[in-house]
Amino acid sequence: xxxxxxxxxAAMLVCDQVITEQxxxxxxxxxxxxxxxxxxxxxVIPRFGIYVKLLDVVGTIEFKLRIVKLDDETLLAEMxxxxxxxxxxxxxELAISLQNFQIPEPGKYEFQLYANDVYLHRATIDLxxxxxGGA
Amino acid sequence: MAPIAxxxxxxLIPGSLKLAGSPEARPGAWSDISALPGQFQGLxxxxxxxxANLRFKGEGVFAAAPPxxxxxxxxxxxxxxxxxxxPLQVSREAxxxxxxxxxxxxxxxxxxxxxxxxxxxxRLRAIFHQLADSHSLDADRARLLDVLTRHVAFxxx
Numbered sequence: 001x002x003x004x005x006x007x008x009x010a011a012m013l014v015c016d017q018v019i020t021e022q023x024x025x026x027x028x029x030x031x032x033x034x035x036x037x038x039x040x041x042x043x044v045i046p047r048f049g050i051y052v053k054l055l056d057v058v059g060t061i062e063f064k065l066r067i068v069k070l071d072d073e074t075l076l077a078e079m080x081x082x083x084x085x086x087x088x089x090x091x092x093e094l095a096i097s098l099q100n101f102q103i104p105e106p107g108k109y110e111f112q113l114y115a116n117d118v119y120l121h122r123a124t125i126d127l128x129x130x131x132x133g134g135a
Numbered sequence: 136m137a138p139i140a141x142x143x144x145x146x147l148i149p150g151s152l153k154l155a156g157s158p159e160a161r162p163g164a165w166s167d168i169s170a171l172p173g174q175f176q177g178l179x180x181x182x183x184x185x186x187a188n189l190r191f192k193g194e195g196v197f198a199a200a201p202p203x204x205x206x207x208x209x210x211x212x213x214x215x216x217x218x219x220x221x222p223l224q225v226s227r228e229a230x231x232x233x234x235x236x237x238x239x240x241x242x243x244x245x246x247x248x249x250x251x252x253x254x255x256x257x258r259l260r261a262i263f264h265q266l267a268d269s270h271s272l273d274a275d276r277a278r279l280l281d282v283l284t285r286h287v288a289f290x291x292x
Contacts, residue, residue, distance in 0.1 A: 006208040006217040026150030056216060065142075070247055073201065077139050083146045093147040101140040110249060118208035118220040122249045 004058040009121035010091060011053040012113060018049040018095040027051065027093060036103075037130035045101045050111055050123065052094040057085045061115045065096065070108040070124070103127050201225060205234070207252055212260045216290045223255065239282045263287050 016031030029051050036045065050065070060082050067077040086092055103109065106129045113120045206220035223234040225248060232251045235242040236259075243258050245251035266272065266280040267289075 006220055020147060024150050025148055073247055079142055081144055086148050091149055093149060094144060095147060096142060096144040099141045112249060115208065118206040119252060120208050
């Protein structure tokens with residue numbers, strides 16, 4: 001029985017925006033961050049991006065992004081979509097753009113990437129309450 | 136139930152950078168760091184990129200029940216390739232989560248499921264490199280290496 005190799009994550013970063021340059025396909029990651037400060041919760045993050053560089057994507061895989069609140073590992077959201085291999089000898093890049101992301105309370109939140117239900121990688125952000133009236 | 140976010144995604148091919156020329160061909164060109172390099176005007180075949188609108192399911196749709204098993208693929212070693220997913224048993228005790236690969240009798244723990252899997256990946260990489268670099272193995276270690284090599288291979292192989 002033969003298996004396709006499991007895709008491997010070379011990079012997974014959270015940033016303000018992923019820009020793809022037309023013509024060259026070069027990506028620019030604007031404002032890479034891990035910490036979000038807000039004076040109040042719940043809060044809505046209007047827009048941010050997740051960049052993933054994958055190796056060994058063979059055939060068509062279904063990738064899944066799960067958003068988990070880490071303190072109790074509650075699954076907040078899940079999205080799934082197919083990726084079709086382009087050239088198995090070349091990396092595949094994934095640019096995910098999220099809008100109006102609602103964060104219920106401070107804490108660590110994790111973006112977990114799966115391929116065909118196989119866990120691949122994670123990226124974590126910290127949501128912290130910022131005292132707007134403080135020094 | 137209202138979605139907690141909206142999302143779009145694109146699957147893309149890597150970018151290209153075409154330099155203006157070699158130092159021999161254009162003396163001084165490489166020292167001109169104030170100029171942006173020339174860019175390759177490549178084509179992006181339509182079949183190689185796509186985008187779709189996705190919506191998240193709302194909070195509360197998913198139960199917080201932890202899985203009893205999970206398929207692991209997070210080796211995270213550029214020298215290695217995972218040939219097939221590794222089935223892990225998941226258990227929780229107090230504030231710790233433990234994942235165990237029964238066939239290889241290898242386990243790791245962490246505060247969360249993903250931190251346990253990260254530790255498991257580190258342990259798996261260390262064991263694989265140690266065994267693969269060994270010239271003589273006893274029966275138990277040879278059996279373990281046999282199990283590992285059915286799942287893990289060097290990328291150059």
